[in-house]
Amino acid sequence: MVFNWFRRQYNDSSKTTSDEKQEEKIGAKEEDNSTSSPETSSTTETENSSDEAVNYLTWAKAAYKNIQEQQQTQKLPSQETQKVSETSREAKTEIEESVTEGVSDSDTALSENTQDSENIQKSPVTTEKETEELATEEANDSDTIVSENTQDLPKATDTEGETSVIELEETRETIVSQSPQEIPNTSVESTVLENNTTESKIAESESNFSESATKLQTGQEGAVDLDSTKETSEEGKISVTANSSDQPQASLSFLERAAAERQAKQERLIANAIEIPASDSETEEVASKTSTEAVPNIDSSEIPGMDFDEGFLWSAEILAAQGRRPEDISVEEITWLKKLRQGLGKTRRGILNQLRSIVGQGPLNQAGVEEIEALLLQADVGVEATDFIVNSLQEKLRQETLPPEKAIAYLKEILRDMLDAPLEKSDRSVFAPDKNSFNIWLVNGVNGAGKTTTIGKISHLAQKSGYKCLIGAADTFRAAAVEQVKVWGERSGVEVIANKGKNTDPAAVVFDAISAAQARGTELLLIDTAGRLQNKKNLMEELSKIRRIIDKKAADARVESLLVLDATLGQNGLRQAQVFSQSAKLSGVVLTKLDGTAKGGVALAVVKQLGLPIRFIGAGEGIEDLRPFSSYEFVEALLSS
């Protein structure tokens, strides 16, 4: 079952899309609101909202547990190898301690041969180094654990005793000869089994190491043997035996003990995390800061831990409100929502508190209207959109007195309607490539807006969603742009079709890319175009030439044209956008750099002034930092306390 990141549902699911559910939910909420007067419904609402809060909390807990389980499954191989490595190190350290203790306690041995004692002191250092190297290699590949481990052992003893070398060689041969069959590395399901096998091999190798270390001492010095070490231990000095007897699970192997400790620790963490209460809005900044630290960009195979914090609860509530199920939630979705909310934090903080105090005072007077206008204009909402919002709000507040929360809820409704309005004219409410057919998405925008980055991020979403994807590097204006798109192609695992020559004809690249896509059965071809053209005429000529090539060569393809806009440019970006909207038949806008800008309101200006739907939003430079646009999520991130 593949999760379609464009539709935000599983491919084979018969469920309605997020968007549809969102509409259902919002529709239901509106109905509730319209059928009950504010006065009569206030008690019921308080009860309902507390019920809802409890339900959201239950939902959030279930989602949190689900994510933890996913992490467990995904982290298992590396956790197990790490466990092996730690235990191996522990075992060796204990042996070293034991040996060192034995050496220091044994006057006979030390006085008989100082050189020998130096060798013994050196031995742990060598072993520690080797163990560290081993740990690194083990973390990379559990297949190599056994051989690496056993290969290390002779190294430690090569210079120190022939007997040990021979015995360790035997051990290594036994283990290495068994390992290829016994430690496959193919699927997650088989990993537990594999790691158990690996553990037993490592345990075996450790025990051999232990024996060898003992023999090493015996062989070299004669006076220091394991028995004397043990005796010393029994007298209360630091030793393996003494330490082990203090442990409740003394009879267990190091590996088993480590596993049990890790399991207990994990259970404690889960239990504690679930009990952390949601912090209030005052701590929002701290919470989001913490969550950013805890959840960095996920563009590698490692999935970091996630706190059950205020940001998580908020994200869970947003997903639950859209009809999502906790068992379908992934860490990426929570991380994205946290990031979006955090990204819009500046805009939100700039307007929310003031808006609340203005709209909570009954019908809007002239001073109130002016204040709201100023707030919206500051957030780059634009004159047209601001007028529309203020008029709608004024109209509503004239009809009925709303408490601040209700007024904000109504404002959210206005904004959602505005953001979704262009979809009514569009034949696509959900912007996703059609499966099993040829889709071509042209990506336009001025240089620096984030076109290449957006292509990289969309190709990653396409790849994750199971589409056959290809990139055409038709921004030939700047040589570095081709290199940059290639890097993104490597990151997302998507092939890039480019022409090596400088200043080559972009239409020729598009032609090659379409040929390649047709030959490979590609479902989504993303085309990077140049934005820095001297004038509007050049731009129009180039874009229409590209369109002609597409129409001729891929007449059956579904072609979409996206305009990438840098949100930090606010109204200035819109002026550039107008040139493009006249040149290219645009299907929608990708709004980038929403992270950390106070101009998040520009999204409303985009839809109002350009009449174009927002299709994707970007809130960061990482590969996961772009998602299909949802008016519900955007407005909640913009206006929720």
Ligand SMILES: Nc1nc2c(ncn2[C@@H]2O[C@H](COP(=O)(O)OP(=O)(O)OP(=O)(O)O)[C@@H](O)[C@H]2O)c(=O)[nH]1
């Ligand atoms: N903070 C942030 N930076 C972004 C985002 N999207 C893109 N960027 C950065 O913006 C800069 C320009 O992005 P590009 O993808 O190179 O923009 P471009 O439009 O392809 O520009 P050219 O390569 O010059 O054609 C890069 O440093 C990106 O990392 C975003 O959502 N947030």
